[in-house]
Amino acid sequence: MRITAITPLVLGTQWRNLVYVKVETDEGLTGWGESRPINKVETLVGYLHDVADRFVIGSDPFEIEKLVRRLTIEDYGRPGEVAMTGLAVLEMACWDIMGKALGQPIYRLLGGAVRDNIKAYANGWYTVERTPEEFHAAALRALAKGYRALKFDPFGAGYYEMERAEKLKSVGLVEAVRDAVGPDVEILIEMHGRFNPVTAVEMTRLLAPYEPGWVEEPVPPANIPALKKVADAVAPLGVPVATGERIHTLHEYREVMELHACDIIQADISHFGGILNTRKLAAWADTYYMLIAPHNVGGPVSTAAALHFAACTPNFKIQEHFNDFDEPWVLGSAPGLPAVVDGYFALPEGPGLGVTVDEDVIAAHPVQQIHFNLYKQDWHKRQALMEPKAS
Numbered sequence: 001m002r003i004t005a006i007t008p009l010v011l012g013t014q015w016r017n018l019v020y021v022k023v024e025t026d027e028g029l030t031g032w033g034e035s036r037p038i039n040k041v042e043t044l045v046g047y048l049h050d051v052a053d054r055f056v057i058g059s060d061p062f063e064i065e066k067l068v069r070r071l072t073i074e075d076y077g078r079p080g081e082v083a084m085t086g087l088a089v090l091e092m093a094c095w096d097i098m099g100k101a102l103g104q105p106i107y108r109l110l111g112g113a114v115r116d117n118i119k120a121y122a123n124g125w126y127t128v129e130r131t132p133e134e135f136h137a138a139a140l141r142a143l144a145k146g147y148r149a150l151k152f153d154p155f156g157a158g159y160y161e162m163e164r165a166e167k168l169k170s171v172g173l174v175e176a177v178r179d180a181v182g183p184d185v186e187i188l189i190e191m192h193g194r195f196n197p198v199t200a201v202e203m204t205r206l207l208a209p210y211e212p213g214w215v216e217e218p219v220p221p222a223n224i225p226a227l228k229k230v231a232d233a234v235a236p237l238g239v240p241v242a243t244g245e246r247i248h249t250l251h252e253y254r255e256v257m258e259l260h261a262c263d264i265i266q267a268d269i270s271h272f273g274g275i276l277n278t279r280k281l282a283a284w285a286d287t288y289y290m291l292i293a294p295h296n297v298g299g300p301v302s303t304a305a306a307l308h309f310a311a312c313t314p315n316f317k318i319q320e321h322f323n324d325f326d327e328p329w330v331l332g333s334a335p336g337l338p339a340v341v342d343g344y345f346a347l348p349e350g351p352g353l354g355v356t357v358d359e360d361v362i363a364a365h366p367v368q369q370i371h372f373n374l375y376k377q378d379w380h381k382r383q384a385l386m387e388p389k390a391s
Contacts (some may be wrong), residue, residue, distance in 0.1 A: 001061060003059050004276045005022075011329075013326055013365070014383040016370065016372065018299040021370035033089030035168065036299070048090075059247070092302070105347075105351065107307075107308040111311045117347065122325065123151045123325075126152045143185065154173035171207060178211075186213040187210065189215045190217070195297070196226075213240070214263070214264055225259065241262045242263065242265070248271055263291070265285050265290070268296065274305075279312075286314065291315050291316070296319065303337055307337075311348070334356065
């Protein structure tokens with residue numbers, strides 16, 4: 001079997017563009033990959049066109065390690081966010097083809113399931129005014145959709161430090177969510193790499209009474225000793241530290257592991273070279289007794305890939321999901337993804353990824369000119385982030 005064509009397609013929404021890639025073969029099987037590139041849609045599409053003839057067309061979709069070598073070593077330059085995203089969407093599609101060829105779901109090709117269902121948490125549910133009343137009501141709506149864990153960033157446009165009034169406002173939002181969901185629902189605090197270490201520690205101490213399940217990316221991702229400083233300071237509070245969505249290669253994780261700089265790693269499968277590379281990372285993390293909770297701001301195809309990973313990975317913790325809080329055509333673009341019921345996804349079914357991409361839905365919702373800016377006021381509303389590019 002040989003790959004004969006790869007075709008990128010872009011699905012647009014109010015606040016994100018999803019790049020799907022169709023990989024076709026000479027035996028009539030088609031596989032799909034997908035990722036949400038952050039403000040780099042044209043760059044990713046260009047990269048896919050750039051590597052298609054040189055490395056992908058004519059290759060065997062079963063030979064994933066050879067594809068990885070071609071796109072990371074034989075291209076010589078250091079792979080980063082764009083290259084690892086391009087590799088990821090191609091790698092997902094190859095697994096989809098393999099599963100279809102063998103009549104098996106992907107997780108069975110990776111050792112089989114180690115759990116009967118997959119714990120989920122909601123994100124993207126708090127597109128409301130930044131007030132305790134609105135966050136309280138939004139949290140109740142998320143619970144009504146079947147979630148038993150919610151993640152959110154209460155910090156507005158904060159960066160490095162915040163005025164005291166903003167600190168207290170952020171704490172009030174977390175208090176309101178905890179009041180809404182009660183003691184048995186997990187709340188996960190997203191910091192988006194906003195803070196310097198002292199502010200990250202201060203905010204964690206202020207939020208500790210509300211028992212967050214973790215604080216995520218408390219400092220920017222480039223300085224691992226700074227992350228370690230935060231992790232050591234908040235450990236006595238019993239609050240785990242999670243990080244990793246902006247780390248794109250195995251080698252970049254070395255210092256995180258050696259310093260024990262976090263408790264939970266959050267590689268994004270769709271930006272980390274795909275399912276197999278993330279499995280390697282999870283096995284490595286397991287030797288440090290770290291859990292893995294893959295970051296996932298993608299659509300149904302990349303979510304399906306994450307569920308297959310979750311099904312067969314022993315130290316998996318919980319899976320992020322946005323698509324129940326987005327436009328309905330996102331889930332409609334690839335039916336087949338299990339729904340969240342009582343806080344859990346069922347194991348994915350069907351051969352390959354288990355979803356069927358509808359190209360007509362993608363064509364009906366073309367790319368949008370969006371700049372997603374986490375340091376803009378009211379960024380969390382997401383629909384307010386439509387910023388056309390300068391002509």
